[in-house]
Structures are given as C-alpha cells and as structure tokens.
Amino acid sequence: MMAIHLQEEISSLKRHILAQSTQVEACVEKAVQALERGDVNLARAVISQDDKINHAEVALEEECLKVLALHQPVATDLRFIISVIKINSDLERIADVAVNIAKRILMLDEEKAVEPPFDYKVMGQRVMRMFRSSLDALVDLDSRLARKVIRTDDEVDAIHRATYGLVKSKILEQPAHLNALMLWLAVSRHLERIADLSAHIAEDVVYMIDGEIVRHGWGS
C-alpha cells in the first residue's frame, strides 16, 4: 500500500492551496484598500500580481491530476483532492475579480470625481470578512464556520441589489457622471462576486469535511 506516499502528496497539496489562498487574500485586501484610498499605485500592484497567481493555479491543478492518476485515492482523500481542485479555481477567479476592481479604480481616476453612490467601505469590509472566514474554514477544516459563511452570502447580495437602485437614481440626478457611476456599479458587482466565490469555497470545505453537497441551497 502506498499510503505514506499518498499522505505526503496530500500534505504537499495542502501546503500549496494554503499558500495560494494567502496570495489571493493579499490581492483582495490590496484591491479593497486601493478602493478605499483611491490609490492607483496599489491598484497597479494588484494587477501585476495576477500572472503569478495564474501560474500557481495551473501548477496546483496539474499536481492534483497527477495524484488522482497515480494514487486513485478514495473517501476522505478523494474528497480532499476534488475540493482542492474546485477551491483552487475559485481562488484564481477571486484574484481575477480583484484585478477587475483594480482596473475600475484606474478608470475612476480618469473620471471627474463623484460622490460614491453606496457605502463601498462597509461592503468591502463585509466581503473581505466573508472571504477570510472561508479561508479560515479551509485552514482549520471547520465545517461549522464554512456553513456560517454560506449563510452570510445573502447579506452581500442584498447590499448589491440596493446599490443598483441607488446608482440608478444618482444617474437620473447627475447624468454628467454616468461613466463614473457605472464604474461604481461595476465595483459593487465585483465585490458581490467575491462574496459568491467565497461561499463556493465554503461549500467545498463542507464537502471536504462532511461529504455533503450543500450547493444550490441543498443540505442543512
């Protein structure tokens, strides 16, 4: 039996997914900070990090495929690797969304300044907290925390829906700021997307630990 070999491979996958999650967390954190401060240099730093994250994503996926092919793991090992594959892809997408936020910051910088149509700081903090909790659930293999993260996704969805209405009325009030307001709406959508992807990560953590698929509102 190749159990020791397999366990070493699994430890290595775990190290890599945690390293990647740290990278992506820093990336999102910078994007949110850049947004709060209107810091274009920090926004550029977020964009420049993406390539590294993309490479790490591909390398980790290849690693997972190799372990599946060579060890044909079952039960908890199988669920772990499948979850890593999915979380890996979610993390890479989150980094992409952080890049999108950074690009909006650069574009907003070109526009005439406008009063932000929604409380983006509160939303940014909420999303950041949700993302961090999903990663904590992954690090600590805590399915209770993961289930809590899934439930908080609705709150962020509600903020985004409210933003949509706010932006609409601001556009009617100040049509000259149409471009900037549309960019702010995009920022809200990006933040909402990060919350969604954090919920996906949390769902995969639940599957990894409990073997229960809780997507689509299934499960308890």
Add this chain to the structure above:
Amino acid sequence: MKNTIDPLSDPAIEVEHLNFYYGSSQALFDLNLKFARRQVTALIGPSGCGKSTFLRCLNRMNDLVDVARMEGSIRLDGTEINSNALDVIELRRRVGMVFQKSNPFPKSIYENVIYGLRIAGIKDKAVLDETVERSLKGAALWDEVKDRLHESALGMSGGQMQRLCIARAIAVNPEVILMDEPCSALDPKSTARVEDLIKELRDQYTIIIVTHNMQQAARVSDYTAFFFEGLLIEFGKTGELFVKPRNKQTEDYITGRFG
C-alpha cells in the same frame, strides 16, 4: 437515477447471526448481511479478517476442514443451507466457485467445461456441445479457443485458464458465483478481461467476490462489505462506501491509513 426497487429487498442469499469457529478459535462473529440478486458484492478487508472463510461458508466449502464449525443461518433463495439434510453437491452446483489460482483439470478445454455435467451423468452430445459453446461464450473465451476445444487446457495462458474456470462454473447453471481473488495471479490486461466479464455475468448471476485490490472492488462491485477481525464493519453501496464511508475503520482501511 434512483432505483425504485431496492435490490436488497429480494436477496439471493441472506445471512443471519453467522458464527464460525476453527476448533476453539472463533473466526467470524455474528454476521448479518444480504446479497442482492444479480448484483456484484465485493468482500474486502485485511488478511485474516475472515472474508475468505465467510465466502467458503456460502457453499459449505469449509465442510472439508475437520475442525470447522458453523452456527447461524444462511438461506439461499429462502432455503437453509446450514443443515445436515442439505444436498451439498447440489448446493455447490447452485453456488459455483472460482479460485485465486486457476485450477483447470489436466484434460481438454472441452472436458473441463462439461466436467460438472459428466459428474451429473449427462451424456447427450448435443447438450454437451451446446453447453460448451454457451459457457465459453459466457466466459468471453469462445472466439479464442473454438478451434482447439480438444487440446489440453494446460496449454492456455493464465488469463485464459481463469476464464475457463469461470466457464466451468457457469456450465452447470449456478445462481451464485463465488470468486476468491480471481485476478490476483493475472496481469493487468487479463485482469481487465475478467473484470469486464464479471460485469457481463452480473446480468444472470449473483456474484460475490473477495479481493485485496481495492480499486478492483470499486470498479466491479455494486455493494461492498468491509470485514475486520471476523466482524462485518460496514456494508453499503460501493459508490457510497468508497466516497463517504460511515465507519472510521473502513475509512482507514480503504485510504491505506491502516495500522
């Protein structure tokens, strides 16, 4: 996707409170399980866990061991087989067996297949010919040997010999086929052929297979039973047991974290 009828509701074999002893040492402890009709059930577990002993209970092969003693009930289609009144020869016709090492008789391929019929006194050549063809086709061997049926079986490859033993088992129209590590002496290609064959035989026979190869159990079986130290630890659908076992010992065994 869900089956509306549970295959376990009409089992081919039902085992209840089975205890088994070699002299004073107990090898199996209060086993209770059912074998679904025309499904494949894999018995897995570490060496010495009792899975082969249990398999041999199902056609009373342990009768050949002097100090062996079996308590409890095994019903084949509702008929108790743990009974002195039972015709053991007839039982072994109904519950055929294929062993780890292929054991063809030093006779022709043809004679090997119809050995059971000869013993039963059947002499009609048309019946014998028909049985040979049907059984060899059933064992996916016909095309390879149809032109040399009267040559010695001992000239065949290992994989062919094992399929010949399967043909010999199905020649007597059994209901159940027991397989004790049927692929452990075969190369991967022959193993794949036998595994494909198991999947085909499943349409007609209830198959119970002991295997040390976990991937094989996962590939060929519908149900899996995990044994440890003479106890049945977990029984369930193979697709569920290998993804999300309920028992920690099962988990440790199938993921190789054992001991």
